[in-house]
Amino acid sequence: MTKFYPDVAARAAFAPDGMRKLDCFETPRLFVGLNCFEPGQAQQVHAHPAADKFYLVLSGKASITVGDETQDVAAGDLVLAPAGVPHGVGTALERTVIMVGMTRG
Numbered sequence: 001m002t003k004f005y006p007d008v009a010a011r012a013a014f015a016p017d018g019m020r021k022l023d024c025f026e027t028p029r030l031f032v033g034l035n036c037f038e039p040g041q042a043q044q045v046h047a048h049p050a051a052d053k054f055y056l057v058l059s060g061k062a063s064i065t066v067g068d069e070t071q072d073v074a075a076g077d078l079v080l081a082p083a084g085v086p087h088g089v090g091t092a093l094e095r096t097v098i099m100v101g102m103t104r105g
Contacts, residue, residue: 003025006024006025008024008034008058008099011024011034012034012036012097013036014036014037014038014095015038016038018041019035019036019037019041019042019043019089020034020035020036021033021034021035021036022034022036024099026104027104028104029103029104030101030102030103030104031100031101031102031104032099032100032101032102033099033100034058034097034098034099034100035055035089035097035098035100036096036097036098037060037062037089037092037095037096037097037098038092038095039092039093039094039095040091040092041091041092042088042089042090042091042092043088043089044088045065045086045087045088046086046087046088047081047084047085047086047087048081048083048084048102049083049084050083050084051083051102051103051104052080052081052082052083052102052103053080053081053087053100053101053102053103054078054079054080054081054100054101054102055073055078055079055081055087055089055098055099055100056077056078056079056098056099056100056101057073057074057075057076057077057078057079057096057097057098058075058097058098058099059075059095059096059097060074060075060092060093060094060095060096060097061073061074061075061092061093061094061096062089062090062091062092062093062096062098063089063090063091063093064079064087064088064089064090065086065087065088065089065090066079066080066081066085066086066087067085067086067087070090072093083103
């Protein structure tokens, strides 16, 4: 694969001690990576003051919080977290791979 066509599936990696974050690519304006979870793992709720973020669930199921809303999501679901809005993965309900994209200011 070239830098323009990253092999996303080959980058997925899991660990029993916590979520794994893996970079797919980054430019001055955009970051895209993978968050990989084993069942029961989570990502702390946090916010990015100047960046919009999306989560695209590639496989598995998880509970995601954005603002004061929490929903279970599954493969194919897309979640938006606007700049400044707290968000995070509450818990992975099964082995889950989520593509994450974030704007850069």
